[in-house]
Amino acid sequence: MIPASDIDPFCTEFFDDPYPAHAVLRDAGPVVYLSRYDIHAVARYDDVRAMLMDWDSYTSARGVGLSDFAREKPWRLPSLLLETDPPLHDRTRKLMDKVLSPAAIRGLRDAFATAADTLIDTLLARGTFDAVPDLAEAYPLTVFPDAVGMPPENRRFLLPYGNMVFNSFGPRNSYFETAVADAEPVLAWVRAQTRRDALSASGFGAAIHAAADDGTVSEAEAEVLVRSLLTAGVDTTVNGLCAAVYCLARFPAAFQRLRADPSLARAAFEEAVRLESPVQTFFRTTTRAVSIGGETVPEGTKVLMLLGAANRDPRRWDRPDDYDIARRNAGHVGFGTGIHGCVGAVLARLEGEVVLNALVRKAAGLEIAGEPKRRYNNTLRGMASLPVRIVAA
Ligand code: OVV
Numbered sequence: 001m002i003p004a005s006d007i008d009p010f011c012t013e014f015f016d017d018p019y020p021a022h023a024v025l026r027d028a029g030p031v032v033y034l035s036r037y038d039i040h041a042v043a044r045y046d047d048v049r050a051m052l053m054d055w056d057s058y059t060s061a062r063g064v065g066l067s068d069f070a071r072e073k074p075w076r077l078p079s080l081l082l083e084t085d086p087p088l089h090d091r092t093r094k095l096m097d098k099v100l101s102p103a104a105i106r107g108l109r110d111a112f113a114t115a116a117d118t119l120i121d122t123l124l125a126r127g128t129f130d131a132v133p134d135l136a137e138a139y140p141l142t143v144f145p146d147a148v149g150m151p152p153e154n155r156r157f158l159l160p161y162g163n164m165v166f167n168s169f170g171p172r173n174s175y176f177e178t179a180v181a182d183a184e185p186v187l188a189w190v191r192a193q194t195r196r197d198a199l200s201a202s203g204f205g206a207a208i209h210a211a212a213d214d215g216t217v218s219e220a221e222a223e224v225l226v227r228s229l230l231t232a233g234v235d236t237t238v239n240g241l242c243a244a245v246y247c248l249a250r251f252p253a254a255f256q257r258l259r260a261d262p263s264l265a266r267a268a269f270e271e272a273v274r275l276e277s278p279v280q281t282f283f284r285t286t287t288r289a290v291s292i293g294g295e296t297v298p299e300g301t302k303v304l305m306l307l308g309a310a311n312r313d314p315r316r317w318d319r320p321d322d323y324d325i326a327r328r329n330a331g332h333v334g335f336g337t338g339i340h341g342c343v344g345a346v347l348a349r350l351e352g353e354v355v356l357n358a359l360v361r362k363a364a365g366l367e368i369a370g371e372p373k374r375r376y377n378n379t380l381r382g383m384a385s386l387p388v389r390i391v392a393a
Contacts, residue, residue, distance in 0.1 A: 002295050003028040008036050009304065010170045015376050022309035030293025037066060037171060039302040043309035045316035047292055051284060051305055052338040058284030058303065060340060061085045065169030065283055068302060075168060080224050089339065092225060095216055096343045099207045105346045108147055115143050116354040120362050124392050128369050131386040136242035139355055140234050148229055149203020150193055157186040162235030163377060169282065170378025194226040204229055236278055237348050239382030243276030244269050244356055247323040249368045249388055254325050259360040268325040269352025274332035275323050277308035280381045307333045308381065363390040
């Protein structure tokens with residue numbers, strides 16, 4: 001018997017405090033039927049991980065949101081990475097792996113570190129600032145479009161665009177509708193930014209388009225792959241950086257430990273991704289009858305993977321709700337895993353590392369200086385505002 005629940009994982013009360021509901025869903029069983037949306041959900045670490053690894057039983061090609069592309073027309077042109085299965089997925093992924101390879105990212109390190117130092121210096125001079133717009137948004141909005149090869153104008157447009165796409169993986173609720181209305185004015189701009197002639201000759205964008213010359217992808221496919229970067233590359237790291245600042249502000253002992261040893265910056269960012277899980281959920285669709293913890297789920301079923309619940313599953317983690325920058329957190333699913341595991345994780349980790357490293361080298365402490373305000377999104381967990389104070393070391 002698969003237990004049923006009327007929990008709504010896409011409503012304000014859930015977003016305000018998802019953790020009690022996560023526990024209910026994990027404890028109910030390996031798989032739970034969510035009556036409100038007629039879907040199934042998986043919240044335990046082992047089961048989420050097993051789903052992520054089994055792309056053959058759990059397709060992404062029917063969409064990784066609530067909408068089933070086999071039954072509803074996709075609301076946007078599907079991603080050639082995210083919303084595909086092998087063999088198409090492997091062709092596009094191989095290209096993106098090359099474009100975002102560790103060697104390519106290594107070449108960005110010095111520029112990213114310098115940008116982080118400059119930003120933290122500016123914030124130290126102010127003392128009190130809003131960590132969302134002034135740090136978590138400001139940093140990726142500079143370094144990422146630079147790395148892609150975008151012109152300097154209008155980069156902020158990437159925020160409403162990403163907010164819309166990440167909302168689109170959930171139900172057609174008011175969060176989605178508002179985000180679509182907010183992004184409508186920037187859609188044509190985003191589309192134009194994916195074209196070869198809009199992008200500088202160096203950068204990830206040019207590297208993707210170069211693959212059109214040797215026939216790896218068509219010119220049209222190259223544009224859709226650049227779109228993936230523009231969609232998934234900003235809001236995710238914004239919320240990752242926001243998570244890290246929020247963790248370090250709430251766990252001052254962790255801040256001081258990091259200050260004593262800034263080489264832990266990378267681990268501190270990783271632990272924030274585990275604990276806050278900026279990307280909370282994705283769906284898969286079953287391609288056959290599957291067994292989840294001994295329960296049978298039929299073919300053609302949408303299954304919600306609660307990555308954030310898996311990352312705090314007490315079956316897997318000691319003191320799961322603690323921000324412990326020394327914990328062995330490899331294996332968390334904040335970046336997913338398997339063939340669809342985050343292709344930009346190397347870049348996200350570099351951004352997180354250099355920002356936290358600059359912060360703890362230059363600041364003696366970090367504290368919350370006002371009421372944090374949550375930002376609601378059907379997929380992303382983050383904030384609209386996080387007032388903080390820092391003082392120079
Ligand atoms: C991981 C992710 C999120 C949103 C969009 C895409 C990927 C894409 O490939 O378009």
